[in-house]
Amino acid sequence: MQSTAPAPLPEEIRDVIAPLTGLEGPLLPMLHAIQEVWGHVPQAAVPVLADVLNLGRAEVHGVISFYHDFRDHPTGRHVLKICRAEACQSVGGTAVAQETLARLGVDWHGTTADGAVTVEPVYCLGLCACGPAAMIDGRVLGRVDAARLAAELEAAS
Amino acid sequence: MRIWVPLDSAAKALGADAVAEALAREAKARGMDVQIIRNGSRGMVWLEPLVEVDVGEGRVGYGPVTPADVPALLDGRMNSLGPVEDLDWMRRQTRLTFARCGVIDPLDLDDYAALGGLVGLRRAIGLDSAAIVAEVTASGLRGRGGAGFPTGIKWKTVAEARADQKYIVCNADEGDSGTFADRMIMEGDPFTLIEGMAIAGLGVGATRGYVYMRSEYPVAIEVLERAVVIARQRGMLGADVLGSGRAFDMQVRVGAGAYVCGEETSLLNSLEGKRGTVRAKPPLPALEGFLGKPTVVNNVISLATIPVIFERGAQHYADFGLGRSRGTVTLQIAGNVRRGGLFETAFGMSLGEVVNDIGGGTLSGRPVKAVQVGGPLGAYMPVSKFDTAMGYEDFDAAGGLIGHAGLVVFDDSADMLQMARFAMEFCAIESCGKCTPCRIGAVRGVETIDRIAAGDPNAAALLSDLCETMKDGSLCALGGFTPYPVMSALTQFPDDFATLKEAAE
Numbered sequence: 141m142q143s144t145a146p147a148p149l150p151e152e153i154r155d156v157i158a159p160l161t162g163l164e165g166p167l168l169p170m171l172h173a174i175q176e177v178w179g180h181v182p183q184a185a186v187p188v189l190a191d192v193l194n195l196g197r198a199e200v201h202g203v204i205s206f207y208h209d210f211r212d213h214p215t216g217r218h219v220l221k222i223c224r225a226e227a228c229q230s231v232g233g234t235a236v237a238q239e240t241l242a243r244l245g246v247d248w249h250g251t252t253a254d255g256a257v258t259v260e261p262v263y264c265l266g267l268c269a270c271g272p273a274a275m276i277d278g279r280v281l282g283r284v285d286a287a288r289l290a291a292e293l294e295a296a297s
Numbered sequence: 298m299r300i301w302v303p304l305d306s307a308a309k310a311l312g313a314d315a316v317a318e319a320l321a322r323e324a325k326a327r328g329m330d331v332q333i334i335r336n337g338s339r340g341m342v343w344l345e346p347l348v349e350v351d352v353g354e355g356r357v358g359y360g361p362v363t364p365a366d367v368p369a370l371l372d373g374r375m376n377s378l379g380p381v382e383d384l385d386w387m388r389r390q391t392r393l394t395f396a397r398c399g400v401i402d403p404l405d406l407d408d409y410a411a412l413g414g415l416v417g418l419r420r421a422i423g424l425d426s427a428a429i430v431a432e433v434t435a436s437g438l439r440g441r442g443g444a445g446f447p448t449g450i451k452w453k454t455v456a457e458a459r460a461d462q463k464y465i466v467c468n469a470d471e472g473d474s475g476t477f478a479d480r481m482i483m484e485g486d487p488f489t490l491i492e493g494m495a496i497a498g499l500g501v502g503a504t505r506g507y508v509y510m511r512s513e514y515p516v517a518i519e520v521l522e523r524a525v526v527i528a529r530q531r532g533m534l535g536a537d538v539l540g541s542g543r544a545f546d547m548q549v550r551v552g553a554g555a556y557v558c559g560e561e562t563s564l565l566n567s568l569e570g571k572r573g574t575v576r577a578k579p580p581l582p583a584l585e586g587f588l589g590k591p592t593v594v595n596n597v598i599s600l601a602t603i604p605v606i607f608e609r610g611a612q613h614y615a616d617f618g619l620g621r622s623r624g625t626v627t628l629q630i631a632g633n634v635r636r637g638g639l640f641e642t643a644f645g646m647s648l649g650e651v652v653n654d655i656g657g658g659t660l661s662g663r664p665v666k667a668v669q670v671g672g673p674l675g676a677y678m679p680v681s682k683f684d685t686a687m688g689y690e691d692f693d694a695a696g697g698l699i700g701h702a703g704l705v706v707f708d709d710s711a712d713m714l715q716m717a718r719f720a721m722e723f724c725a726i727e728s729c730g731k732c733t734p735c736r737i738g739a740v741r742g743v744e745t746i747d748r749i750a751a752g753d754p755n756a757a758a759l760l761s762d763l764c765e766t767m768k769d770g771s772l773c774a775l776g777g778f779t780p781y782p783v784m785s786a787l788t789q790f791p792d793d794f795a796t797l798k799e800a801a802e
């Protein structure tokens with residue numbers, strides 16, 4: 141996930157996706173696998189995927205850009221997702237998000253200047269009976285407030 | 298001594314993992330013989346982490362438990378809630394789909410079989426395709442994913458289609474705010490879903506299945522993937538399902554954060570590795586679905602309800618319910634509510650009873666203002682509509698929809714103009730881009746609501762026109778139903794749309 145890491149080589153990308161070529165509809169699993177390894181989908185993956193799956197590069201790019209999950213640039217060391225959806229709003233989720241963004245000095249999708257945290261909006265985590273909800277690096281958090289998020293981020297780093 | 302600590306996401310989000318660790322540590326330090334079982338959730342989210350202890354006289358509940366409570370809990374000094382099965386919330390339910398959720402270890406197939414699991418699949422193995430489809434039809438089961446389409450009719454179409462390959466696709470995209478039933482059953486009793494899919498496979502002649510699960514559910518993904526491996530090892534899936542000589546196998550696929558991929562044709566495109574744009578119907582997915590082959594697309598709860606229908610018989614299921622809404626509805630009570638969670642009951646309870654009696658009113662203690670039922674595309678129901686019965690037709694008549702049966706409660710501090718604005722914003726963010734009224738209309742909708750907020754006297758009429766255009770000119774319910782929350786907010790809560798105008802006058 142280091143932003144300083146060199147761009148992956150085509151062979152490295154091929155190795156990551158090779159086990160998935162037998163799947164029906166392999167592109168999303170491949171993109172997930174790539175993002176799992178490099179933290180984002182590097183530009184270098186597009187021609188490789190196009191070649192392996194016999195698709196146009198524009199088509200592959202179109203798929204990547206359609207989905208909110210796939211990123212074309214690295215994130216911070218931690219990813220904080222804050223739920224913006226209705227059930228969380230009903231218990232003050234909007235204020236939690238605004239306070240947290242202000243404290244970190246970023247907007248949605250932004251990464252803090254020190255590269256520690258990227259904040260993403262998420263529309264429901266299925267924690268709607270214990271909102272406001274959030275997730276730090278895949279770990280779920282319920283009934284959060286801004287102070288709790290700050291403490292959790294502190295503990296994670 | 299056996300102790301249960303849920304592994305459910307909601308329980309984890311409220312600290313269940315730390316409680317489980319503290320229990321293990323403390324028990325070890327005391328040299329106690331304690332077996333810690335990670336179960337699903339009973340659905341009482343306000344009591345999570347809900348720890349259950351069995352010292353030989355049934356399971357007694359404690360909750361919410363923090364790590365600091367652990368010494369007292371192990372000493373038997375912590376106040377208990379009493380036997381969990383005797384709690385009012387549990388006794389008042391009719392748990393059919395969720396019968397085992399929270400009770401068993403989700404990954405113990407023997408536990409599963411000991412509580413009625415696999416009975417339905419064994420029975421289905423003895424039936425031919427037509428009889429399986431007839432059983433589903435007789436149960437009256439309608440799709441729980443939102444549209445309420447009769448499941449038996451869908452299966453019949455696929456069963457009668459001729460093709461070299463057919464598929465069962467489970468829609469586990471559960472993107473609606475206020476819903477978590479799919480997540481809960483996949484985390485708490487995943488074999489139920491697997492069994493339901495296997496029965497569907499036998500019923501329509503499909504040998505392959507996929508669960509398309511949203512990426513926002515890491516715990517559910519992990520539990521279900523492990524369950525699939527176990528089911529395969531134990532012969533519940535594979536070339537010879539439970540010795541029937543018939544094949545069915547399945548895989549879990551993970552989505553990539555697009556709400557519209559819950560729409561079935563968009564989901565199929567996504568599963569094929571394409572952009573998740575909506576396909577025009579016809580052709581129906583039942584005839585030309587995944588990779589162009591006949592495909593059953595059903596919601597998690599629809600499929601997870603199939604086993605109990607075959608276990609107890611279609612009539613048993615159909616005997617519950619109201620009008621053409623048969624069986625049970627898995628209510629998800631969420632938002633600003635005192636007792637939030639999952640409550641499974643026969644269709645027919647009134648909205649007000651669910652919110653005030655079961656849910657206990659708002660968490661804040663302030664008056665209820667509105668309840669959004671059916672996710673972000675569902676209407677905001679005012680308190681004056683609280684006598685509406687939980688039933689597909691009843692909600693339709695009241696200008697709402699049940700959808701996936703999620704209820705989000707708002708207290709009187711909610712600003713309905715902001716909620717309407719959010720509905721439009723959400724539609725703009727999540728639109729697949731195919732239809733202009735949805736893609737562009739939603740952006741205009743946000744602007745128009747901002748104009749209302751700024752006091753523009755003509756903007757409300759514009760908003761109504763825009764909603765009409767979106768309703769008429771959208772291919773799917775994202776653009777077509779966004780007018781429900783928007784217009785219900787505008788018409789039921791006009792004061793929230795008038796404040797600034799009055800102030801300006």
Ligand SMILES: Cc1cc2nc3c(=O)[nH]c(=O)nc-3n(C[C@H](O)[C@H](O)[C@H](O)COP(=O)(O)O)c2cc1C
Nearest residue numbers: 440441442468470471472559560561595596599774
């Ligand atoms: C925008 C949109 C989102 C949807 N999201 C879901 C979803 O998350 N889960 C689901 O089961 N159905 C969802 N649906 C409904 C599906 O299109 C489809 O009706 C359902 O999967 C069929 O299964 P069922 O008959 O068992 O309900 C959605 C529909 C639309 C228009």
Ligand code: SF4
Nearest residue numbers: 729731732735773776
């Ligand atoms: S209504 Fe919106 S989401 Fe649905 S098909 Fe049209 S553009 Fe796509």
Ligand code: FES
Nearest residue numbers: 223228265267268
């Ligand atoms: S609305 Fe926030 S978790 Fe569901």
